[in-house]
Amino acid sequence: MEKFSSLKLFGSWASSYTHRVQLALKLKNIQFEYIEEDLSNKSEALLQSNPIYKKVPVLVHDDRPLVESVIILQYVDEVWNNRPILPTDPYERAVVRFWCHFADDKLGPAVGVVFASSGDVQKAAVDQVHENLALIERELREGYFKGRKFFGGDSIGLLDIVLGCGSYWLAVFEEVMTGVKLVDPEAFPLFHAWLREFEALDEVKETIPAVDKLLEYAKAVRAMLLGHCMGNTGVIETATPATAAASATTTASVPDITVDSS
Helix, strand or coil: CEEEEEEEEEECCCCHHHHHHHHHHHHCCEEEEEEECCCCCCCHHHHHHCCCCCCECEEEECCEEEECHHHHHHHHHHHCCCCCCCCCCHHHHHHHHHHHHHHHHHHHHHHHHHHCECHHHHHHHHHHHHHHHHHHHHHHHHCCCCCCCECCECCCCHHHHHHHHHHHHHHHHHHHCCCCCCCCCCCCHHHHHHHHHHHHCHHHHHHCCCHHHHHHHHHHHHHHHHCCCECCCCEECCCCCHHHHHHHCCCCCCCCCCCCEC
């Protein structure tokens, strides 16, 4: 494994955004120093590295910080061009970037609302998740990625990393929230098959925390959220305690219960 003493990653163990960067570096066989952040008591190093958003992940290369996971992934692919995660064809690169934006702009926020709401609001959010998954399913069935094992082809690429690091929360959320079904194998067979292939990769298994740990974490966060008063909208409106700010305010982000990262 190639080692860069000047490469540091500030992250959070439950953050799918952090997992994106960890997985990309692992695929490229690059060693780095990992710094776990307590997002309820952020370090000065993190705040100085990302003074605008104050979030993880932050990759520091040669004392120069980079923020926002998708931007970091593209930077990593340009600097270390072994095992590329972005396609060489300009049009395909544009398509991949579009669907990465879709994951963060449409799918993720809908999943976040499902986790942080109840009743009719939650039902509407579940419907929105299904609509978004249907669009991805159609793209796998008859769109640009038709016939591929992964979005990147025979091996995972940028879109696989962005979608996959986060989609594991779908099954966790289903377990936590009784009666909520987000990914039906019969309704979304291609997406379901892709996710199983992604999760079976050794590099992914080494990156994503154990399911039981994620489940315990999600249950605790959900219980705390439901302990707060709901507004008329059905979405939890009161702020979470500072000690849980990093873990509990996932409501409108990528499938990740750490809204404090991106």
